Amino acid sequence: EPEVTQTPSHQVTQMGQEVILRCVPISNHLYFYWYRQILGQKVEFLVSFYNNEISEKSEIFDDQFSVERPDGSNFTLKIRSTKLEDSAMYFCASSEGGRGRGYTFGSGTRLTVV
Amino acid sequence: SQQGEEDPQALSIQEGENATMNCSYKTSINNLQWYRQNSGRGLVHLILIRSNEREKHSGRLRVTLDTSKKSSSLLITASRAADTASYFCATDAYSGGGADGLTFGKGTHLIIQP
Numbered sequence: 001e002p003e004v005t006q007t008p009s010h011q012v013t014q015m016g017q018e019v020i021l022r023c024v025p026i027s028n029h030l031y032f033y034w035y036r037q038i039l040g041q042k043v044e045f046l047v048s049f050y051n052n053e054i055s056e057k058s059e060i061f062d063d064q065f066s067v068e069r070p071d072g073s074n075f076t077l078k079i080r081s082t083k084l085e086d087s088a089m090y091f092c093a094s095s096e097g098g099r100g101r102g103y104t105f106g107s108g109t110r111l112t113v114v
Numbered sequence: 115s116q117q118g119e120e121d122p123q124a125l126s127i128q129e130g131e132n133a134t135m136n137c138s139y140k141t142s143i144n145n146l147q148w149y150r151q152n153s154g155r156g157l158v159h160l161i162l163i164r165s166n167e168r169e170k171h172s173g174r175l176r177v178t179l180d181t182s183k184k185s186s187s188l189l190i191t192a193s194r195a196a197d198t199a200s201y202f203c204a205t206d207a208y209s210g211g212g213a214d215g216l217t218f219g220k221g222t223h224l225i226i227q228p
Binding site: 035041043044045046058091093103104105107 | 147149154155156157158159162202204215216217218219220221
C-alpha cells in the first residue's frame, strides 16, 4: 500500500537554528499538508499545499514557517529560527483531494528544540 | 466543547468486548473521519463518513453520524489487544476551491485488557 514517507524520524536542534523537515507524499496525490502535535495535545493543522502554492494556512503557520515542493516528489517544511515551543511531532499528509477523500499521514518527525 | 471533541477521554475494556467512542463538533462539515494513533506513531486513517451518510461499516468498525446533533460515534466490535491506541475524530469542512485542513479532537485513549 502506498505510504507517505517522512525524514528524519527524530531531529534535535538548538534554539534559533533552522530545520527542514522532509516528506515524500503519495505520487498521484494532489494535496499536501503539514500538521503538528505537541506532546499530549491535539493534532493541529498548519498548512495545505495545492498546485505549487499554499492553499490554506492556520494561525500557527507564521512567517518563520515555509513550505516548498522543490521537485516532483519532495514536500518540505522549513522552520527558520526554531523556538522551544516548536518542539512537537510534525506530520505530513497527502490526499487525492475533493470531497470524501481520506488523508494518508506519514509516521511523523519528532522535533526537539533545546 | 471544541470542534471534534471525543469522549470518553480514556476507555479500558476487556478483550472481546465492544468499544464505543463519541465525537461532537460545532460547525457544518462535509465529512468526518476517524483515525488511530499508536503511541508515538503516525495517524492511520480508519474510516470516512460523508455528511449525507448516517452509518458506515468497515470490518469490525461501525461509524454513525448525526448531523442534527453534530455528533458521531465509532464502535469497535470484538476488541483485540492490538486495538489499544488513541482514536481521533477529525472534521473536514472542505469549502471548495481549496484544500482545507482537518480539525482534530483530543482523542480517546483506548486500552484493551487481555
